[in-house]
Amino acid sequence: MQLNNFDANTVQPAGEFTALPEGTYVVCITDSEERETKSGNGHYLQMTLEVIDGDFEGRLLWARLNLDNPSAKAVQIAKGQLSAICRAVEVMIPQDSSELHDIPLCVKVKQREYEGTMRNEVAAFKPVSTAEKAPGNVSVNDSAPWAK
Incomplete structure (x- = not known):
């Protein structure tokens, strides 16, 4: 891949990514692809979700749906998620x-530790109309009309 005269002096280095706080986020699925499991005996649907609203807009999350797996329980869970x-x-x-x-939807995000690092896990999928706001998304104008 050609880097087309890239100059690192003109671009701020990327910061460290940390897990999103637990909460509900408005996202869109931006990519999906079928992948083979590491063991080679099944396939999963890898989905990329992008946060489209709030303080964490632009951050990415991933969901794996084990739709073809020797474990009937894994397949049942994946079909429920789908x-x-x-x-x-x-x-x-x-x-x-x-x-x-x-298409906008809401996801409930949890944190879990994996190999000493906190990671995000998508725990639920909901329509936008029934979801809560993500942490940090509360506007200063969200107070009750009588509280001036």
Whole structure:
């Protein structure tokens, strides 16, 4: 890949990424692809979700749906997650995962430790209309009208 005269002196270095605070975020699915499991005996749907609102706008999250796995429980969980996604974006019978892209939905994000580092895990998918605001998204104008 050509770097086209890239000059690191003119670009601020990227900072350290930390896990998002636990909460509910408005996101869009921006990418999805089928991948083979590390063990080679199944496949999962890898989805990239981008936060589209609030203090963490532009941050990415990932969800893995084990739709083809020797574990019937893993497949059952993945199908339930896919059903929740479909309901959240109102695409009930998708023929391809790309049909779920670029439609706002809300995700409940939790943190969990993995190999000594805090990571995010998408715990739930909801329609935008039923979701809570993400942490840090409360506007100063969110007070009750009588509280001036």
